[in-house]
Amino acid sequence: xxxxxxxxxxxxxxxxxxxxxxxxxxxxxxxxxxxxxxxxxxxxxxxxxxxxxxxxxxxxxxxxxxxxxxxxxxxxxxxxxxxxxxxxxxxxxxxxxxxxxxxxxxxxxxxxxxxxxxxxxxxxxxxxxxxxxxxxxxxxxxxxxxxxxxxxxxxxxxxxxxxxxxxxxxxxxxxxxxxxxxxxxxxxxxxxxxxxxxxxxxxxxxxxxxxxxxxxxx
Amino acid sequence: xxxxxxxxxxxxxxxxxxxxxxxxxxxxxxxxxxxxxxxxxxxxxxxxxxxxxxxxxxxxxxxxxxxxxxxxxxxxxxxxxxxxxxxxxxxxxxxxxxxxxxxxxxxxxxxxxxxxxxxxxxxxxxxxxxxxxxxxxxxxxxxxxxxxxxxxxxxxxxxxxxxxxxxxxxxxxxxxxxxxxxxxxxxxxxxxxxxxxxxxxxxxxxxxxxxxxxxxxx
Amino acid sequence: xxxxxxxxxxxxxxxxxxxxxxxxxxxxxxxxxxxxxxxxxxxxxxxxxxxxxxxxxxxxxxxxxxxxxxxxxxxxxxxxxxxxxxxxxxxxxxxxxxxxxxxxxxxxxxxxxxxxxxxxxxxxxxxxxxxxxxxxxxxxxxxxxxxxxxxxxxxxxxxxxxxxxxxxxxxxxxxxxxxxxxxxxxxxxxxxxxxxxxxxxxxxxxxxxxxxxxxxxxxxxxxxxx
Amino acid sequence: xxxxxxxxxxxxxxxxxxxxxxxxxxxxxxxxxxxxxxxxxxxxxxxxxxxxxxxxxxxxxxxxxxxxxxxxxxxxxxxxxxxxxxxxxxxxxxxxxxxxxxxxxxxxxxxxxxxxxxxxxxxxxxxxxxxxxxxxxxxxxxxxxxxxxxxxxxxxxxxxxxxxxxxxxxxxxxxxxxxxxxxxxxxxxxxxxxxxxxxxxxxxxxxxxxxxxxxxxxxxxxxxxx
Numbered sequence: 061x062x063x064x065x066x067x068x069x070x071x072x073x074x075x076x077x078x079x080x081x082x083x084x085x086x087x088x089x090x091x092x093x094x095x096x097x098x099x100x101x102x103x104x105x106x107x108x109x110x111x112x113x114x115x116x117x118x119x120x121x122x123x124x125x126x127x128x129x130x131x132x133x134x135x136x137x138x139x140x141x142x143x144x145x146x147x148x149x150x151x152x153x154x155x156x157x158x159x160x161x162x163x164x165x166x167x168x169x170x171x172x173x174x175x176x177x178x179x180x181x182x183x184x185x186x187x188x189x190x191x192x193x194x195x196x197x198x199x200x201x202x203x204x205x206x207x208x209x210x211x212x213x214x215x216x217x218x219x220x221x222x223x224x225x226x227x228x229x230x231x232x233x234x235x236x237x238x239x240x241x242x243x244x245x246x247x248x249x250x251x252x253x254x255x256x257x258x259x260x261x262x263x264x265x266x267x268x269x270x271x272x273x274x275x276x277x278x
Numbered sequence: 279x280x281x282x283x284x285x286x287x288x289x290x291x292x293x294x295x296x297x298x299x300x301x302x303x304x305x306x307x308x309x310x311x312x313x314x315x316x317x318x319x320x321x322x323x324x325x326x327x328x329x330x331x332x333x334x335x336x337x338x339x340x341x342x343x344x345x346x347x348x349x350x351x352x353x354x355x356x357x358x359x360x361x362x363x364x365x366x367x368x369x370x371x372x373x374x375x376x377x378x379x380x381x382x383x384x385x386x387x388x389x390x391x392x393x394x395x396x397x398x399x400x401x402x403x404x405x406x407x408x409x410x411x412x413x414x415x416x417x418x419x420x421x422x423x424x425x426x427x428x429x430x431x432x433x434x435x436x437x438x439x440x441x442x443x444x445x446x447x448x449x450x451x452x453x454x455x456x457x458x459x460x461x462x463x464x465x466x467x468x469x470x471x472x473x474x475x476x477x478x479x480x481x482x483x484x485x486x487x488x489x490x491x492x493x494x495x496x
Numbered sequence: 497x498x499x500x501x502x503x504x505x506x507x508x509x510x511x512x513x514x515x516x517x518x519x520x521x522x523x524x525x526x527x528x529x530x531x532x533x534x535x536x537x538x539x540x541x542x543x544x545x546x547x548x549x550x551x552x553x554x555x556x557x558x559x560x561x562x563x564x565x566x567x568x569x570x571x572x573x574x575x576x577x578x579x580x581x582x583x584x585x586x587x588x589x590x591x592x593x594x595x596x597x598x599x600x601x602x603x604x605x606x607x608x609x610x611x612x613x614x615x616x617x618x619x620x621x622x623x624x625x626x627x628x629x630x631x632x633x634x635x636x637x638x639x640x641x642x643x644x645x646x647x648x649x650x651x652x653x654x655x656x657x658x659x660x661x662x663x664x665x666x667x668x669x670x671x672x673x674x675x676x677x678x679x680x681x682x683x684x685x686x687x688x689x690x691x692x693x694x695x696x697x698x699x700x701x702x703x704x705x706x707x708x709x710x711x712x713x714x715x716x717x718x719x720x721x722x
Numbered sequence: 723x724x725x726x727x728x729x730x731x732x733x734x735x736x737x738x739x740x741x742x743x744x745x746x747x748x749x750x751x752x753x754x755x756x757x758x759x760x761x762x763x764x765x766x767x768x769x770x771x772x773x774x775x776x777x778x779x780x781x782x783x784x785x786x787x788x789x790x791x792x793x794x795x796x797x798x799x800x801x802x803x804x805x806x807x808x809x810x811x812x813x814x815x816x817x818x819x820x821x822x823x824x825x826x827x828x829x830x831x832x833x834x835x836x837x838x839x840x841x842x843x844x845x846x847x848x849x850x851x852x853x854x855x856x857x858x859x860x861x862x863x864x865x866x867x868x869x870x871x872x873x874x875x876x877x878x879x880x881x882x883x884x885x886x887x888x889x890x891x892x893x894x895x896x897x898x899x900x901x902x903x904x905x906x907x908x909x910x911x912x913x914x915x916x917x918x919x920x921x922x923x924x925x926x927x928x929x930x931x932x933x934x935x936x937x938x939x940x941x942x943x944x945x946x947x948x
Contacts, residue, residue, distance in 0.1 A: 083724045085933045105724045107887070107933070111599065112523040112672050115931045116887075128526070128719040129668035135524035142921025143887040145928040146668055148675040148703070149523070149549075150607035150837075153600030157620060157838030158905065160933050181625075189596055190576040191626065196600030199619045200838055230623045301498045303707045323498045325661070325707070329825065330749040330898050333705045334661075346752070346945040347894035353750035360695025361661040363702040364894055366901040366929070367749070367775075368611075368833035371826030375612030375846060376679065378707050399851075407822055408802040409852065414826030417845045418612055448849045604837070611830070614861035616842040635840035665926065700891065701927040 064258035066239040072207050074099040076165055076237045080106050084162035085155075087111065087197055089179075090134045091167035092207040107143075109161060111193040113152045116144025133193065156193070156200040164201035166194065168208045168233075170223045173249040173270035175233040177206065178225035191228075198229035210238035210267055217269040219243065219250060240264060244275055251275035282476035284457040290425050292317040294383055294455045298324050302380035303373075305329065305415055307397075308352045309385035310425040325361075327379060329411040331370045334362025351411065374411070374418040382419035384412065386426045386451075388441045391467040391488035393451040395424065396443035409446075416447035428456035428485055435487040437461065437468060458482060462493055469493035500662040500712045501691075505535035508685050508713040512650050514541050515568070519606060519648035519681050520548035520558060521674030525720045527666065529654040529687045530557035532713070542566045547606070547648060549599060549673060551575035551583035562586055571646070573599035596626060601643055603676055609647035610679025610708070617642055651681035655704070655712075658688035659695075662709030663702045670720070671703065678708040687715045726888040726938050727917075731761035734911050734939040738876050740767050741794070745832060745874035745907050746774035746784060747900030751946045753892065755880040755913045756783035758939070768792045773832070773874060775825060775899060777801035777809035788812055797872070799825035822852060827869055829902055835873035836905025836934070843868055877907035881930070881938075884914035885921075888935030889928045896946070897929065904934040913941045 067075065073095035080086060080100065087109045088094050098119060100106050108117040110132040117132055118139035125139075132138045155161060168179040177198050180191045198204055211217050219236065235253075236243045241264055242253040253275045255264055265272050285293065291313035298304060298318065305327045306312050316337060318324050326335040328350040335350055336357035343357075350356045373379060386397040395416050398409045416422055429435050437454065453471075454461045459482055460471040471493045473482055483490050502508045509532065512518075518536075522528030534557060536544075544567050551572060552559030561567055563582045570592060575583050586592040597605070598620045608616055617640035621627040631642040653674040656667035664686055666674055678684045691714050728734045735758065738744075744762075748754030760783060762770075770793050777798060778785030787793055789808045796818060801809050812818040823831070824846050834842055843866040847853040857868040879900040882893035890912055892900055904910045917940050 107724075109933070110669075112669055114669060115933060116925070127668070128721070129670055131524050131526055131669050133523075140668075140925055143885060143889060143923075143932070144925045145889055145931040146666075146671050146925050147931060148671050149599075149603040149673045150676045153603050154833075154837035154905065155931075155933055157600055157604075157618065158836045159838060160836075160905075190574040191596055191598050192574040193599040195598040195624060195626065196620045199622070200600070227624045325498075327707070328895075330895055332895060333707060334699070345894070346947070347896055349750050349752055349895050351749075358699055358894075361659060361663065361697075361706070362699045363663055363705040364699050364892075364897050365705060366897050367825075367829040367899045368902045371829050372607075372611035372679065373705075373707055375826055375830075375844065376610045377612060378610075378679075408800040409822055409824050410800040411825040413824040413850065413852065414846045417848070418826070445850045604839070608842070613830070613842050613844060614864075614866060616834070616839050618839060638840075640840060668926070698927075700894070701924075 062263070064256045067256060070095055070099070072237050072239055075242065076205065076207050077101065080163065082106065085109055085160065087156065087161050087164040087201065089164065089166035089194070089197070093165040093167060094134060096165055109155065111152050111156065113147050113149060114140060114144065116141040153193070153196055156196050159200060159202055161201040163203045163205060164197040165205045165207050166198060168206045168218065169225045170218050170220050171206050171233050171236055172220050172223050173245065175231040175245040176223050177204065177228045177233050178223040179228050181226045183225070194228050198232050203234050204232045205235045205237065206233050207237045210240040217267055220269040240267065243272070282474045285474060286457070288313055288317070290455050290457055293460065294423065294425050295319065298381065300324065303327055303378065305374065305379050305382040305419065307382065307384035307412070307415070311383040311385055312352060314383055327373065329370050329374065331365050331367060332358060332362065334359040371411070371414055374414050377418060377420055379419040381421045381423060382415040383423045383425050384416060386424045386436065387443045388436050388438050389424050389451050389454055390438050390441050391463065393449040393463040394441050395422070395446045395451050396441040397446050399444045401443070412446050416450055421452050422450045423453045423455065424451055425455045428458040435485055438487040458485065461490070499660045500706065500709060501660055502711050502713050505531055505713060506538065508532060508711050509535050509539050512536065512539060512541055515543040516541065516649040517545040517547065519651040519677035520546060521653040521672060521677045523549050523669065523672035525553055527654050527670030527672050527674050528557050528720065529652040531715050531717065532652040532685060532687050533557045534560055536561060536566065537564060543568045545569040545571065547571045547646060549573050549602065555582070562592070567592060569593040569595065571595040571597060573597055573602050598626065603673065605643055605646035606676045606680040609645035610676070613645060615642055615644050646680065648677070648681035649683065651677040651684040653678050653684065653686045655686045655688040657690045657692050657697060658686060658712045659692045659697055661694060662686070662706030662712055663697050664688070664704040664709060665697065665701060666703055675704045678704045684709050685711045687713050689716050725886045726932065726935060727886055728937050728939050731757055731939060732764065734758060734937050735761050735765050738762065738765060738767055741769040742767065742875040743771040743773065745877040745903035746772060747879040747898060747903045749775050749895065749898035751779055753880050753896030753898050753900050754783050754946065755878040757941050757943065758878040758911060758913050759783045760786055762787060762792065763790055769794045771795040771797065773797045773872060775799050775828065781808070788818070793818060795819040795821065797821040797823060799823055799828050824852065829899065831869055831872035832902045832906040835871035836902070839871060841868055841870050872906065874903070874907035875909065877903040877910040879904050879910065879912045881912045881914040883916045883918050883923060884912060884938045885918045885923055887920060888912070888932030888938055889923050890914070890930035890935060891923065891927060892929055901930045904930045910935050911937045913939050915942050
């Protein structure tokens with residue numbers, strides 16, 4: 061019996077959203093990150109970028125207001141907020157690669173204590189692999205955060221010494237939001253900013269391959 | 279006494295315009311080339327490009343219709359034809375460098391029989407040199423034609439074996455329109471397409487440094 | 497009088513050769529020139545190299561071309577999506593060559609082709625298996641990959657509005673790769689939902705000036721379906 | 723609430739340091755952010771590196787900065803124009819360093835900086851004295867010059883319309899280098915002739931999305947004079 065309750069996906073997303081200040085330009089990857097858009101505190105203006113050429117992405121449309129010409133990079137129907145803009149793919153990735161995004165939040169298979177990210181292929185001989193914009197985002201955004209489950213379904217840690225899956229980018233992840241904790245990637249390795257209530261560092265270490273320490277200021 | 283009359287600047291421009299077919303996208307340099315726009319035969323649609331971000335440049339405005347927001351690359355006030363478009367400098371030079379212009383017509387100090395062009399600096403130690411878009415145009419347009427006087431004011435030939443002035447581009451000029459003749463640049467050197475009435479090849483050779491021959495089909 | 501309009505898909509596709517490299521605009525179901533893409537089936541061309549972000553959806557457009565065996569090689573960023581079963585079957589059976597390119601590098605390689613830039617350096621994919629065979633170089637101590645321009649014989653794009661000079665605008669997320677593809681091919685063919693008289697399109701708002709467009713066919717088919 | 727508007731030129735220029743590299747939009751007299759440029763005189767900054775196509779006109783804008791000795795180095799394509807007497811005097815007297823860059827290369831170097839491309843190859847200037855000291859490389863047998871990204875500490879741009887998110891449009895030939903400069907600086911400051919409420923600008927026609935813009939000041943000064 062544990063003394064703690066893991067965050068569900070929406071709660072992980074909400075925890076990420078808490079840390080995004082007003083005015084940031086943010087790209088959200090597929091999966092948990094996509095949920096972040098819906099949990100930004102009311103009244104806080106955060107501008108979401110979709111790599112298929114949108115800035116100012118709004119929430120999903122009501123069913124009777126669906127616009128088939130408005131999709132995000134996950135091919136979901138979205139809305140565009142007042143102040144939004146359209147642009148083409150080369151301009152969109154100029155924004156990404158050119159360090160204009162304050163943040164991207166990505167899903168991952170694994171993150172290493174050196175900030176390496178593996179989120180695009182499960183093996184180097186993956187059948188029908190797909191990379192999309194993951195490598196561009198993971199190298200281009202000013203800050204790269206990851207939102208994911210702390211361990212795999214079979215309990216294998218995803219915060220590792222060294223990634224086993226093919227890399228998306230090297231040394232770029234700065235923070236990881238999981239169902240159990242928020243962990244910074246520092247020059248000295250993983251540093252825990254906070255954990256779900258009731259969780260101890262020892263509990264968390266049991267579920268983490270690389271060494272953990274508490275962050276000096278969390 | 280000569281049996282021929284040199285073309286004036288407007289006549290050189292008109293001779294160039296005769297050879298521009300409908301539908302071509304054309305950039306005109308400063309000087310005689312600029313005059314080409316006014317001499318395109320009526321009813322023939324040629325689309326003029328200005329490197330400061332205009333396609334569909336029209337004639338100079340009537341004085342009471344001057345729009346101070348509409349200038350060409352020579353900083354002259356112009357009009358924009360129906361069908362024209364505005365774009366920024368990087369896109370404008372993408373058109374140029376990316377081989378999308380059918381033609382640019384440039385002025386020159388010298389053209390060599392190998393198609394080298396010198397039109398931007400009078401010496402390698404020119405005070406306050408200026409290059410503008412000349413090098414981009416001279417390398418990027420699908421065809422580069424030159425419009426200039428056949429000799430300098432002091433009678434020195436401008437069609438030379440090898441350029442003495444600093445190069446703008448190497449081997450890119452395909453045709454030269456002068457006050458005396460129209461001369462192709464071929465792998466075998468200069469080939470005269472036509473001359474002003476009364477001019478002989480010997481007369482023209484006297485005013486040309488590099489060897490001339492008649493073009494096989496003019 | 498310049499008039500880039502043609503009256504049929506067949507006329508629009510005239511001269512597209514076997515073994516051509518085709519650049520396809522579109523992202524997801526939006527902005528796909530599906531009528532032109534499917535028109536290729538009628539012309540009989542085969543052995544195509546296709547450059548596109550995705551590998552097609554359902555059984556329309558690119559998915560049909562794949563299914564009918566017209567494609568030799570696919571250059572794309574994200575072939576594996578819901579509904580891309582035809583791609584997965586062919587690729588799994590070794591009947592399709594795949595060059596996987598990060599999405600931003602794919603866009604920039606076409607942009608470079610259109611802009612006369614033969615090669616450029618990008619930090620994307622440096623140190624990953626997608627750059628394993630590529631030349632790399634450090635700038636300010638950061639590793640970068642040299643990428644080459646990617647040009648096409650033909651680009652097939654979907655526009656929202658066009659005039660007889662070939663000026664184009666797009667609709668919302670339908671812009672995506674279309675303006676980039678339009679700059680990067682020797683022959684650019686657009687299908688457009690609406691048509692404007694010359695001068696009706698605001699010169700401030702034209703996204704693809706006609707200099708990049710060779711042929712336009714008017715196909716008012718309505719909203720994309722997914 | 724995001725609001726990038728500031729109420730004065732002084733506020734717009736706050737923090738521009740000595741020895742900064744400034745990217746200036748504008749071509750000829752059109753699209754020059756002259757009020758911001760002249761505002762630099764009040765802030766006292768000096769030792770500037772200026773990236774601009776021309777060296778200024780008459781005695782306004784950049785020409786005034788030059789005259790008052792605030793500029794150490796000029797990176798431009800076409801300094802020698804009618805009315806550029808101040809430039810010619812300073813350059814002739816050895817008081818100004820000049821880096822002459824072909825106009826398309828100047829635009830592309832800034833575009834590259836804004837797009838995260840540290841270097842690219844261009845055929846422009848290959849084999850000429852402007853490429854004499856530069857690395858070259860052949861692609862398909864054609865010589866090309868390697869050019870580096872050119873970024874600025876600050877960009878000063880002139881817009882026609884802006885909203886509080888910093889979305890910008892330009893006016894006719896006033897577009898020119900402005901959108902390119904806006905992408906290539908750490909701090910981008912715009913002066914705008916008109917202002918729109920958020921949502922009033924058509925998202926299809928915004929040229930510079932606000933992501934590239936940090937501060938906007940409303941200066942409805944009217945038509946450019948030449």
